Amino acid sequence: MKPLLIISAAALLVTASLNAQTKHEEKHEAKKERRKLRAEEVSYQSKQAFAADFGTINPISTQKMNDFNEFTFVKDGQIVSAFYDIDAKLVGTTFNKNFSDLPEKAQQYIHEKYVGYTPVNVLMYDDNEVNDRNMILYNTQFEDEDSYFVELEKGNSKIVVHVSMSGEVAYYTKIK
Numbered sequence: 001m002k003p004l005l006i007i008s009a010a011a012l013l014v015t016a017s018l019n020a021q022t023k024h025e026e027k028h029e030a031k032k033e034r035r036k037l038r039a040e041e042v043s044y045q046s047k048q049a050f051a052a053d054f055g056t057i058n059p060i061s062t063q064k065m066n067d068f069n070e071f072t073f074v075k076d077g078q079i080v081s082a083f084y085d086i087d088a089k090l091v092g093t094t095f096n097k098n099f100s101d102l103p104e105k106a107q108q109y110i111h112e113k114y115v116g117y118t119p120v121n122v123l124m125y126d127d128n129e130v131n132d133r134n135m136i137l138y139n140t141q142f143e144d145e146d147s148y149f150v151e152l153e154k155g156n157s158k159i160v161v162h163v164s165m166s167g168e169v170a171y172y173t174k175i176k
Contacts, residue, residue: 042069045088053090054082067136083135090128092135092144097122102148105167110150113169114161117152124148140173151175 042062046069050059059071060079068083068091083091099107099119110119125135127144134141137149138160148163149172158175 040064043088046084049084049088049090050082085133089131091131091133092125092127094123094125097124102163103167106163106169109169114152117154119150120153121151122148138173138175
C-alpha cells in the first residue's frame with residue numbers, strides 16, 4: 001500500500017511540474033510575441049516628436065523601418081513623409097515634385113546623358129540641418145543635404161539619379 005501511495009504522489013508531482021513548465025513556456029512565448037509586436041511599432045517618443053514638429057496633422061500611416069520611423073501625412077494638399085531616427089529626432093522629409101521643378105541645368109544634363117530614359121518620379125528630400133544623421137533612400141545612404149532623387153526608366157531598367165539643389169547630377173542606384 002505504501003509503495004502505491006509513493007508512486008501516486010510521485011506521478012502527481014511530475015504531472016504538476018510538467019504542467020507548470022508548460023504554462024511558464026506559454027507565458028514566455030506570449031511575452032516574446034508582445035515584444036516583437038512593440039519592436040515593429042513606431043516608438044512613442046517618435047510619435048511625440050512628430051506631434052511637436054507637425055502639430056495637429058494626423059499621419060495617414062506610420063512605419064517602423066530598420067533605421068527610422070516613418071510618418072506619412074498630407075500637408076498643404078501634398079503627401080509628405082517624415083523620418084525620425086532612433087533618438088526620435090527628425091532626420092528629414094520627402095515629397096513628390098515634377099521633373100520641371102529640377103534646376104534647369106539638371107534637366108538638360110539628364111536629357112543629354114540619359115538618352116532613352118523617361119523620368120517617372122521625382123522625390124525631394126528636405127534635410128533637417130539640426131540633425132547630422134545621414135538618411136537612407138532607395139536602400140542607399142547619402143550625405144545630409146537637401147536634394148532631389150529622380151527615378152528614370154528605360155525598358156525594364158530603372159535607375160535613380162541624385163540631383164543637388166545647384167543642379168549637379170550623379171548616378172545614385174539601380175532599382176530592382
